[in-house]
Amino acid sequence: MIYKVIGKDEFRKLIEGLIESNETFGPRQVDTGKDGQPIYQFRKVDSFDDLELDYNYTASSLKNFFLPFKELLSRYAFTDDDWEQGIEYRVNPRVIVGARACDINALNKLDDIFIRGAFPSPYYMARRNNTFLIGMDHMPPEDCFCESLGELTVRQGFNLFCTDLGDRYYLSINSSKAFNFLKKVKTSNPTAEDDRKWIERRQLIKSSFQTEVETDELPDLLDIEFSSPIWKKWGDKCLNCGVCAMVCPTCYCYGVEETIDVSLKQARKERQQYSCTVVDFAEVAGGHNFRPLKEDRLKYRYYHHYHGFAENADQQICVGCNRCGRACLPGINPKDVINDLILESGDDV
Amino acid sequence: MKVDMKIDVHHLTRVEGHGNIEIEVKDGKLKKARWAVVETPRFFEAMLRGMSHDLAPMLTARICGICAIGHGLASLRAIERAMEVDVPETAKVLRLLAKHGETLQSHTLHVFFLAAPDFFGVPNVLPLIESHPEIAGLAVRLKKAGNDLCDLTTGRPTHPVSLVPGGLSKAPEKHELKAIRRVLVDRIPDIEATAALFKTLSIPDFVRETEFVALKGEKDYPWIGGDLVSTDGVVKEEDDYRAMTNEYKEDFTTTKFTRLSRESFAVGALARVNNNFKFLEEKSRAAAEELGLTPVNHNPYMNNVAQVIECDHVIRESIKLIDRLLEMDLSDIRAEYRVRAGKGVGAVEVPRGILYHEYELDDQGLVVKANCIIPTTQNNANIHIDLSALVEQGLKEKKTDAEITHLSEMLVRAYDPCISCSVH
Amino acid sequence: MTFKIPKQDINFKPFMNRPPDYKLKHEIMRTDRVYKCEVINIIELTAEEKLFHLKIIDPAERAIFHFRPGQFLMLEVPGFGEFPISISSSSNNQEYIALCIRKVGRGTEILHRARMGSRVGIRGPFGTSFPMEEMVGHNILLVAGGLGLAPLRAPLYWVNEHRDQYRDVSLLYGTKDPSSMLFTYQYEQWRTVNRIRLMTIVDRPDENWTGRVGLITELFKEIEIDPLNTYAIVCGPPIMFKFVCNHLDSLGIPMNRMFVSLERRMHCGMGKCCRCMVGSTFTCVDGPVFDYWSVMNLKEAI
Amino acid sequence: MKYLGIDPEKIKIGSFDFTCCEGCQLQLANKEDTLVDFLNLLEVVNFREISSYRGEDYDIALIEGAISRQDEVERLKRIREQAKVLVALGTCACFGGVNQIKNKFEIEDVVREVYGDDPVETLPVRKISDVVKVDLEIPGCPVSKEEVEKIVVDLVTGAEINFPKYPVCVECRRKVNTCVFDLGLLCLGPITRAGCGAVCTSGKTACIGCRGPAEEANYEEFRQVLKEHGFTPREARERIDFYGGLPEMVIDES
């Protein structure tokens, strides 16, 4: 990795240049909540001033830029008794500014599945390869727990990562593209003072977490407590609304559907983001449901997130952003569920 | 020669809702000519009682599947006047734009899908797709533009979602406005072609002196709120609408009838053009003159022409409204307001004429009493009386049963009645 | 000053238009490209099930298509959906692929209307297979319930084609009623030509049925099993293979010598959609063939 | 398309309206981009609102609206006898729709409120399936034309018709909307069947349940959610009762 320091004015020039030449997305305020607090999402930006780089969190994650909620996989064109399949992977280059470390870590996890997994996905890869990603550190919101999962810092998977040193950014440069762009604006090599401030900033962030979740023993615990009563307790609360999975940066379960156009001349095959908490997730033709109960489905989501699974070499995929917890209307959130699970297992011994 | 005639058109087709035409002629004398609405009433005013005011516009939009935006706006206007809410200017412009989308959509639906088949002697618009593809093309493009405008401003073409007390819950993005502006500009040649088409059609020649009622324009062609005016010279305030409508009930119909200076009056596109001709967009006015539509025109069949002229007008005015919006801050679309007790009237020109909503609200913002008067209700008596005159004229001109039936059906259709709406 | 990000296309390695080889990892392949097949034969087996013979149209694609007994395909009926189906023919058959398909939902129902010459798509093969080589020199016990006979046909063909390498081969087959019994026209051949001990049983007999009546476990009373020299392949509804495997376990067949084929909802076949997950395991890439020990260790598998 | 032996035949439809706003029928003429293709799949033999041709040989009857008068009951029964497939089109037909709000009041009171001493005939509002057998329900106020198109294609090709089983929230979040609960609104999305594309919440207004219940909706917990968000039983009930499609969601006073 190469490191540089850039003044905030100069940084602005860089971003403005990127916005001008490319489709650019970043955190924007989309609404004001009933509590008066701003609500942010990653949206298209037309100027630097659209960006709200001091945002706390976006309600939905970056995931859908790489795994769109609805994605066309193939098109079929029918001729009398025959058809032709058409596939398109292209995506136009674009920039995303202001991703948090946990967001980038989440993408790295998705890379393990969609690029390094058994059957790499060209759709995902086309989007990932054509996205210029600029990360940015921040002070943790009070309910985040990425630190507990070791996802507080990120060392790969971005083009440029900015550590905020007040009037300037400490830049971690992770791609030749980024390096070349930076040649066109004024940067300097970090001084010893910059390095010291960088360390201070990191330590400050690390020590600012207010939420901690004990996750080390979770893979085993989840196995041991597979029939724990806490699943019913939390499962009964679940609305099966799938919201948790939709906003989560790493939930990637999906369904594929085909539809014929009204012209009867073409058909579309589309991938749609799904959620394991949704009622028919594991239902098969004929009506048998392999996970008929709310608790089965909710448990499965936790099992998948914290037990890990084969495709990504058994790593936990939660990055601790708590988006699911915030979005869940009945208030089901990883911290409480996991704590319950740990308490429950404590009772056993 | 003795003429006996019994015409009974049960559930007239190509109109919204259920109505019957009943004509009886004995010995060459007209015994009966009725326009009977047999729609099942839904009792919206009764349902509104006790409902939160913010649900009222959503409920009343369901009075009509065609002019749902109009109902929503009348309802909002009544509520906002009752609670003295100041709606931001941006929201007002956006609402008017939505209104224009609806007018365009509704008028093209009527002109092309419901009325046009009569002029071409086909049962519906489908054969025209084959025989006159260029006309079908006009219809589809114009209607789509109207629907798209509604969709963009209110969230969907029918039953708006973003019309809320205080303004709008969501504004379109500027790039979306620019896109729809381009579409509207492209529709100008289409509407001009439509006017040219109407020049070639023969509008039945029938005239009956009628009083026409509309909103009174001040500077612009009026659509939402303001004073009421009639071609007989009556002027009233919006709040005084009951004195303008004077509802009463007849036995043979489930709708109410209305009257003003004469035994009946008419509202709708023709009434608006007759009352506010000078406020039409300049080019629209010229087109009207070209088509022989100048105030005060007493041929009810000319309502179709008036609708074409209004389409022309709203397309041109929408473009101007969008230009204004592009200069405005689109985040300022909703006013905070305090819920309080009050009474309010909202009068809105919907495609078929003036629509009135009136609510009385309690201090919780719940509806205590509601009254809605629908344009078609106001037209029903006039249709009914027109029918008699039309049959009399037909008898004089020795028209056959079939001709009289055809002309009667066309007459009713010309009013573009929205019957389920009138029996809400 | 230009900040334009250059467009980066994906390199399909090594050839853009080479048909996919699903066994290669870490290679971006056109995994969504289907092999186009023609239906060359349709055999009506029961009211609900038909056997389809599919021939891959492109000879080059046909030449590289290989599978092992127990693997499955994703069958696509363009416009109506894609679903997993076990391959029910010999892995030696270079001419066509046989699929036995029950009419149950949107995709399968439409497929049942296919005529000779209709064209459908396949992707695959996917998943694990039965370890036929490992079983050499042993007795083989095949146990099938209902539609479970379909995936057993591929290992059965294998055994028949290498009959001398295996010792006693038994096939126990049970169905709900006689009319839902599959592939009856082949039984005689299996028994006489292939020297397979074939036993059938039904739950609910009809007036013409003269055979055995009862649950499939009844059949075990009639055969003798040499537990330390036998491999078992069990396929059928979960409740059935659970009973059968428990029984075989009690007889002393080691759990890692019993194989089952699991069924779960699937939307990709490639370990992505997660619909087929059982605990931490994908039925599509880690299965569908599992040994019973693994299944026992899977949370919520049975 | 002759694919798989599917030689699509136009379906003969009749469209009939009862107590309603006719907005659902109107949707059939919307979505103009694909209108011609859509109409190509249909043979409209009876559709009073747009056509003067009145044939009786329809196979599929689209029924719009609820039932609120005796003559409607009889007309509906006649249509049922004729139709091979009877489709309840729209929320009014499926659940009674807004019309059934009337049923909370006494009939005489309702009539008096609107017609004073000049009464008209009316019955308590019933949904179509309360009167005749319904083969297919397409909910929505109004129905989504996109969904109708899909269903018509399924009918023409003979494919099984599927509706989403999950609630509106899934579609809502797929659109990256802000949850309107966060804006202080009472949304019925979590218990309402998806398929509308979350139009209402995408317009930043609450879902009021026009599509009826999602499968296995968790009413118990949803009641709790409403309470915790500080909504009064009156507010909740008013919205749940709006379309009549969520009879199992009971709100108690406590």
Ligand SMILES: Cc1cc2nc3c(=O)[nH]c(=O)nc-3n(C[C@H](O)[C@H](O)[C@H](O)COP(=O)(O)OP(=O)(O)OC[C@H]3O[C@@H](n4cnc5c(N)ncnc54)[C@H](O)[C@@H]3O)c2cc1C
């Ligand atoms: C490994 C494996 C092998 C199979 N082999 C056979 C076979 O040889 N013969 C046979 O008749 N059936 C087999 N099935 C079951 C077959 O996949 C389903 O019957 C089929 O998916 C139903 O699809 P549908 O479109 O008709 O149903 P729908 O209910 O319309 O299903 C929609 C989608 O859900 C998924 N789905 C639904 N049911 C199942 C299911 N049971 N299993 C997996 N996905 C499902 C599919 O993706 C399907 O496209 C197998 C299933 C698996 C997992």
Ligand code: SF4
């Ligand atoms: S968001 Fe909450 S209620 Fe909804 S599915 Fe997820 S856990 Fe269940």
Ligand code: SF4
């Ligand atoms: S906290 Fe929730 S939303 Fe965030 S990564 Fe973990 S599971 Fe996903």
Ligand code: SF4
């Ligand atoms: S707005 Fe309504 S539909 Fe959308 S997520 Fe929230 S509760 Fe669900």
